[in-house]
Amino acid sequence: MSAMFIENVLFKRCLVRSLCTFGRKASRLVNREKITERAFLNKVSQNSHNIISTGINITLAVLFTGIMSALPKKNGHHQKFTICVEGNIASGKTSFLEYFKDTHDVEVIEEPVNKWRNVQGGNILAKMYEDPTRWSLTLQTYVQLTMLQNHVKSQEKPIKLMERSIYSAKYCFVENLHNSGKMPDLEFAVLSEWFDWILDFHKCPLDLIVYLQTTPEIVYDRIKKRQRKEEQTIPIEYLQTLHNLHEDWLIHQRKFPVPCKVLTLDANYELDYMHKVFEENRKKIMCDSG
Structure with a gap:
């Protein structure tokens, strides 16, 4: 050798x-x-x-x-964050996204409402409000699909800012339909099994939930002022129920798991003041520990 x-x-x-x-x-x-x-x-x-x-x-x-x-890196380098803004209808989520959309390293993903309004020419969102017993499963199945698409969408920038999530769709809106008797037990079971399968195979992780906390009376007034066609028949009782479900999930954390930490902002104020609130909480919202 x-x-x-x-x-x-x-x-x-x-x-x-x-x-x-x-x-x-x-x-x-x-x-x-x-x-x-x-x-x-x-x-x-x-x-x-x-x-x-x-x-x-x-x-x-x-x-x-x-x-x-x-290597995972923090504060806008290699590590990427997914932040979700949650809240009742008309709680100010769109205004929140508008405020941060031009922030460096932030990409905004809006709730896919336009998809729900146009499924091969059909508006299943409007149909659900008109006849929830008939259309709730159809809408919520499509909501789960489109929200999943938002979660798994390729992230080009360090911070992905999402309007609502697959979690609120299930824990607030689907639960409300089932609890009110507008979604039968069998349909609820099918949708729940589909939801569990999604989380098992896709995870859909979040790093922060920003909860825009509002009273039902405030959002009811905002709905009347903004005059979206599908929303004009929404009663205040529906908003109260959604409010309670959001509170149970994100504040009291009684019934459903919370996938990440929660930052709660009082969103009962006018837009100018809310801009100040957003700015004061910018570092927390952007997951900036430094």
Whole structure:
């Protein structure tokens, strides 16, 4: 056995051991999330000469590039956040999205209402309000589909800001239809099983829910003023029930799991004042811990 062959074997063994050591250390650092890219690079540079040769350093430099590209980062770098704004009908969700839509690194995803208004020319949202017993399952099945599409949509920017979520669709609106007797038990069971399957296979994670908390009386007045065709027949009792379901879910957290932390904002005020509230809470809303 030649000396060169033995040297190559020893070099490869040393390389493998060093790569394994490097990988374990990198994994621990990543899991703790207590080191920046610059600090990580400095740490490797300071210690690598004690354990590996120049040839292995070159290999590790290539490996490092791949590892760093996969590192989760905070505050607008590699790590991405999904933030959802929730609230009753006319609680100010659209105004919230409008306020933040031009923020750097934020992409806004509106509730897909226009899809519900035009399914091959049919407005199933309007039909549901007109005859909920007949159309509630049809609408809510499509709502679950379109909300899932919003959740899994490719995220181009670090922060995805969504209007409502698949969770509120189920925990507030579907529950309300079932509790009021407008969705039969069998249809509710089918929709619930479909919802559970979605969460098992797609997860739909959220990092923050911003809950725009309003009174039913305030949102009822806003609905009358904005005069959306489908909403004109909504009674205040319906808004009260939705309010109670939102409160049970996000404030009291009694019945349904909350997928992330919740930031509650009093949204009973006029738009100018709400802009001040949004700005005062910007860092919290943008998941900026710094």
